[in-house]
Amino acid sequence: MTDYIEPRVLKGFRDFLPDAEITRRSLREKIESTFRSFGFLPIDTPAIEYAEILLGKGGGETEKQIYRFKDNGQRDIALRFDLTVPFARFTALHRAELLFPFKRYHIGKVWRGENTQRGRYREFMQCDFDIIGSDNPASDFEIILLIHTALSNLGIDVNIHVNHRGLFNRFLSNLDLGSKSVEILRTVDKFSKVGEDETQKNLAALAGDEKAQKILQYTGAKGSFTDVLNRITELSGGPSAESQRLLLLHQYAQDVSGSFTFTLDPSITRGLDYYTGVVFETFLKELPDIGSVCSGGRYDNLAGLYSKEKDAISGVGSSIGLDRLLVALESLGKLPDAKDCLLAIACADDKNSGLYQSLALKFRQEGIPCEVFLEADRQLVKQFVLAEKKGMRYVIIPGDNPLTDKLTLRCLASRSNLELTFEEALEKIKT
Amino acid sequence: MTDYIEPRVLKGFRDFLPDAEITRRSLREKIESTFRSFGFLPIDTPAIEYAEILLGKGGGETEKQIYRFKDNGQRDIALRFDLTVPFARFTALHRAELLFPFKRYHIGKVWRGENTQRGRYREFMQCDFDIIGSDNPASDFEIILLIHTALSNLGIDVNIHVNHRGLFNRFLSNLDLGSKSVEILRTVDKFSKVGEDETQKNLAALAGDEKAQKILQYTGAKGSFTDVLNRITELSGGPSAESQRLLLLHQYAQDVSGSFTFTLDPSITRGLDYYTGVVFETFLKELPDIGSVCSGGRYDNLAGLYSKEKDAISGVGSSIGLDRLLVALESLGKLPDAKDCLLAIACADDKNSGLYQSLALKFRQEGIPCEVFLEADRQLVKQFVLAEKKGMRYVIIPGDNPLTDKLTLRCLASRSNLELTFEEALEKIKT
Numbered sequence: 001m002t003d004y005i006e007p008r009v010l011k012g013f014r015d016f017l018p019d020a021e022i023t024r025r026s027l028r029e030k031i032e033s034t035f036r037s038f039g040f041l042p043i044d045t046p047a048i049e050y051a052e053i054l055l056g057k058g059g060g061e062t063e064k065q066i067y068r069f070k071d072n073g074q075r076d077i078a079l080r081f082d083l084t085v086p087f088a089r090f091t092a093l094h095r096a097e098l099l100f101p102f103k104r105y106h107i108g109k110v111w112r113g114e115n116t117q118r119g120r121y122r123e124f125m126q127c128d129f130d131i132i133g134s135d136n137p138a139s140d141f142e143i144i145l146l147i148h149t150a151l152s153n154l155g156i157d158v159n160i161h162v163n164h165r166g167l168f169n170r171f172l173s174n175l176d177l178g179s180k181s182v183e184i185l186r187t188v189d190k191f192s193k194v195g196e197d198e199t200q201k202n203l204a205a206l207a208g209d210e211k212a213q214k215i216l217q218y219t220g221a222k223g224s225f226t227d228v229l230n231r232i233t234e235l236s237g238g239p240s241a242e243s244q245r246l247l248l249l250h251q252y253a254q255d256v257s258g259s260f261t262f263t264l265d266p267s268i269t270r271g272l273d274y275y276t277g278v279v280f281e282t283f284l285k286e287l288p289d290i291g292s293v294c295s296g297g298r299y300d301n302l303a304g305l306y307s308k309e310k311d312a313i314s315g316v317g318s319s320i321g322l323d324r325l326l327v328a329l330e331s332l333g334k335l336p337d338a339k340d341c342l343l344a345i346a347c348a349d350d351k352n353s354g355l356y357q358s359l360a361l362k363f364r365q366e367g368i369p370c371e372v373f374l375e376a377d378r379q380l381v382k383q384f385v386l387a388e389k390k391g392m393r394y395v396i397i398p399g400d401n402p403l404t405d406k407l408t409l410r411c412l413a414s415r416s417n418l419e420l421t422f423e424e425a426l427e428k429i430k431t
Numbered sequence: 432m433t434d435y436i437e438p439r440v441l442k443g444f445r446d447f448l449p450d451a452e453i454t455r456r457s458l459r460e461k462i463e464s465t466f467r468s469f470g471f472l473p474i475d476t477p478a479i480e481y482a483e484i485l486l487g488k489g490g491g492e493t494e495k496q497i498y499r500f501k502d503n504g505q506r507d508i509a510l511r512f513d514l515t516v517p518f519a520r521f522t523a524l525h526r527a528e529l530l531f532p533f534k535r536y537h538i539g540k541v542w543r544g545e546n547t548q549r550g551r552y553r554e555f556m557q558c559d560f561d562i563i564g565s566d567n568p569a570s571d572f573e574i575i576l577l578i579h580t581a582l583s584n585l586g587i588d589v590n591i592h593v594n595h596r597g598l599f600n601r602f603l604s605n606l607d608l609g610s611k612s613v614e615i616l617r618t619v620d621k622f623s624k625v626g627e628d629e630t631q632k633n634l635a636a637l638a639g640d641e642k643a644q645k646i647l648q649y650t651g652a653k654g655s656f657t658d659v660l661n662r663i664t665e666l667s668g669g670p671s672a673e674s675q676r677l678l679l680l681h682q683y684a685q686d687v688s689g690s691f692t693f694t695l696d697p698s699i700t701r702g703l704d705y706y707t708g709v710v711f712e713t714f715l716k717e718l719p720d721i722g723s724v725c726s727g728g729r730y731d732n733l734a735g736l737y738s739k740e741k742d743a744i745s746g747v748g749s750s751i752g753l754d755r756l757l758v759a760l761e762s763l764g765k766l767p768d769a770k771d772c773l774l775a776i777a778c779a780d781d782k783n784s785g786l787y788q789s790l791a792l793k794f795r796q797e798g799i800p801c802e803v804f805l806e807a808d809r810q811l812v813k814q815f816v817l818a819e820k821k822g823m824r825y826v827i828i829p830g831d832n833p834l835t836d837k838l839t840l841r842c843l844a845s846r847s848n849l850e851l852t853f854e855e856a857l858e859k860i861k862t
Contacts, residue, residue, distance in 0.1 A: 004736060004737055004738055004739060005483055005484055005736055007484070007520045007521075007524040007734075007737040008481065008484075008524065009477055009480065009524070010477065010479060010480065010506065010508065013477035013480075014477065015474070015475070015476050015477070015521055015524070015525065016473075016474055017474060017525060017528060017529075018472035018474055018535065021474050021475050022473060024475075025473060036771055036772065036800055037772075037795040037800045037801070038791075038795070038801075038802065039775070039800060039802025039803075039821075041449035041452075042447075042449060042452045042453060042456060043446070043447055043448060043449055043452050044447035044452050044455075045446050046440055046441065046444035046445065046446070046554050047478065047510075047540060047542070047554060048441060048498075048542070049444075050439065053436055053438070053439075056436065067479075067500075067502060069500030069501070071441075071498060071544060072495070073544075077441065079478075089438045090438075090446055092438040093438040093439065093440070093446070094446065094448060097448060098448075099817060099821060101805055104449065109478060111478070113502060113503045113504075123478060123479065131805070134806060136781060136806065137784075138778070138803075138806075139805050141784060141785065141788070142784075142788065142803060142805065149792070149795075248782075251782075251785060252785030254785065255783070255784075255785025255786045255788075255789055256785050256788050256789045256792065257789050257792075257834075258792070303438075304435075306435055306437070306438040307435055307438075340467055341467065341468075341470040344470070347569070350567060350568075350569050351679075352686070353568075353572060353573075353683055353686075354572065354684065354685065355686045355687075357572070357573065357576055357683070357687050358688050360469075361580070361687065361689070364580075369467055369468045369469070370468070370470065372469075372573060374532055374562070374565050374567055374569040374570050374573065375532065375565060375567065375569075386530060389530055390470075390530060403688075
């Protein structure tokens with residue numbers, strides 16, 4: 001018989017120990033800082049909402065994966081499974097209080113009772129950013145530029161693949177396949193997973209051999225942005241509002257100086273139904289095989305399901321997969337070393353702990369994080385070892401008068417001690 | 432019949448619109464920055480845990496308030512209602528991976544199905560910080576100093592009230608009331624709510640008139656730290672390890688230069704059972720009536736309930752009430768103005784949107800957040816109004832060659848325009 005409760009976490013859930021949590025926060029802060037530099041504003045919504053709101057029109061996968069339950073008042077409630085649905089509800093509810101075009105980001109946890117065998121988690125962090133209330137190409141472009149900038153600021157080179165679902169639909173309509181566009185889009189979306197033969201077979205089953213061939217010609221168009229654009233414009237029946245928009249995006253990209261480019265890739269369709277315009281996926285140049293780390297697109301009517309008003313709010317947005325990005329950065333050796341406390345004050349005699357704190361405050365006031373060790377130990381060796389394990393660089397060995405005596409600064413890497421004034425120690429630590 | 436789903440949030444839950452979210456984040460970041468400057472490390476734990484873990488020994492209030500349900504695998508699970516219980520479970524599970532003394536902080540949402548009539552929320556943010564694996568007075572002191580520093584860094588003056596529950600228990604044992612200490616502590620804890628007469632009556636019912644009188648003498652002791660310490664030391668039967676600890680905390684405080692002081696207040700007991708040593712509450716000098724914004728204390732055996740090992744991990748910790756603090760800062764007019772995007776580039780012609788982004792990137796590279804407006808409007812007045820509503824200070828009115836022409840910088844407050852080079856504009860905006 002045990003007299004304790006076994007400590008464990010649920011399958012698909014994770015604790016974050018300090019090193020992992022510091023890294024995740026640092027990544028998040030850098031991304032947020034880019035969002036803020038573009039004038040995007042943060043919002044937050046509750047983790048729990050009415051189930052009818054989160055389930056909306058319903059949908060097989062969502063219904064199966066959502067954490068849904070009754071609260072003590074017998075309300076039918078659920079945990080959010082993404083940040084898009086809550087944002088649609090938020091927009092409908094606060095429409096009158098928002099300034100449009102509204103540029104927002106939202107970083108928060110979501111929960112899905114997914115099969116964990118595929119390396120998926122049941123609790124994970126989403127990071128969404130959108131511009132709503134504007135249908136112009138400049139918004140599409142800003143979202144794409146923001147993806148590029150946010151990831152560049154993390155030291156990552158990316159290829160952004162862009163397509164226009166409306167143009168593809170125009171092409172399908174010309175083939176008399178308009179009514180099958182959802183199935184065809186989904187089939188094309190799986191190309192990279194199942195390969196060309198399988199895709200052709202599946203398309204042929206939907207549209208016949210000849211049309212399947214034409215679809216693969218369209219989605220397989222390769223070359224420079226202009227070459228591909230010309231090709232798919234022609235295949236879709238000549239210039240249109242959709243092809244004009246793609247042309248404008250290309251011109252905008254050329255107007256932005258620096259290394260910013262993106263690829264026109266007619267095979268990108270995004271599986272989700274609600275995209276109607278430009279869609280995009282983002283691949284790491286050094287690790288393309290892990291799949292898209294940031295995907296999104298333009299949608300027509302974000303808040304329609306929750307709005308009495310009939311005028312639609314269209315928008316364009318994207319989502320960074322933080323967990324996938326963390327794994328990628330780790331395997332590229334590009335995880336930021338975000339440890340910021342590199343200095344400890346050893347505890348030579350705990351009757352002086354107040355004085356050690358006072359000395360530490362002086363360093364902190366100069367912007368240097370500083371930990372005070374709390375357990376007295378005349379030998380100090382244990383404290384050096386602890387500081388090293390914590391990833392610190394320096395330990396101050398205080399004398400009997402920590403605030404007035406010279407300081408002994410131990411450099412852990414070289415195992416050498418220096419006798420310094422406070423100002424000299426500060427100088428040494430800052431460099 | 433409606434053809435839409437009514438957008439609403441659950442009672443006791445809140446959306447955070449950008450202004451409120453920016454403020455909350457700014458507060459949180461400042462507090463975190465103080466934690467980090469002391470070498471405290473962040474952790475995270477799942478929002479959902481096994482119900483048996485969260486409920487532990489059980490407890491009336493918790494059982495009633497917890498969000499508890501079955502997942503799709505019929506596991507009995509629940510949302511965390513505080514960060515203390517998950518931390519105990521975390522410590523038991525990861526004991527071998529942690530470096531002790533372990534100084535950690537954890538900021539995250541918790542959920543309680545509380546009565547919302549008392550102005551309480553069902554989803555709110557907790558902010559906990561603890562030092563575990565160390566029983567010495569220097570740890571107690573560091574937590575108290577950290578409370579003071581974190582709140583001072585927010586521009587708030589606080590009175591920290593400290594007491595020692597062990598000393599109070601020693602006093603009660605001398606009165607032969609050791610077996611009733613939990614009830615007596617709870618009764619004393621309610622003093623400020625119910626007043627002296629009611630407290631005396633309740634104490635008399637527990638301990639008789641004479642002893643009730645003595646208890647009130649003890650808890651009502653007033654004066655300088657030393658006066659009060661002498662008084663309660665005497666009432667508890669003379670010097671003890673507990674009174675020595677309080678004396679040492681006082682000496683530490685005197686050793687820290689600056690404005691740092693705290694009050695010895697024998698009426699502070701904290702209602703919660705698990706505190707065994709020093710306890711503390713924190714009041715705003717300018718708004719004492721809102722109650723303690725940061726409370727905590729020392730406990731004996733954090734992870735005992737989840738540990739096979741019999742050696743206890745003691746610790747000392749505290750929790751900042753972020754929601755209460757936000758309300759307090761608002762009524763004191765001390766909310767940080769955390770808007771950081773004060774500059775927009777107007778959209779004179781949307782064929783130039785790429786060039787506007789290019790110009791914006793130049794500002795962003797200089798550390799100046801800059802929003803690009805996306806909707807063309809030759810008149811520009813609407814865009815000035817939008818920028819003002821967003822709380823911005825400047826709008827750049829670009830010419831036909833935004834990257835090479837001089838810039839027109841409009842100062843929204845003075846409604847005046849300046850013709851400037853990029854460098855001059857940068858200079859102006861930075862000041």
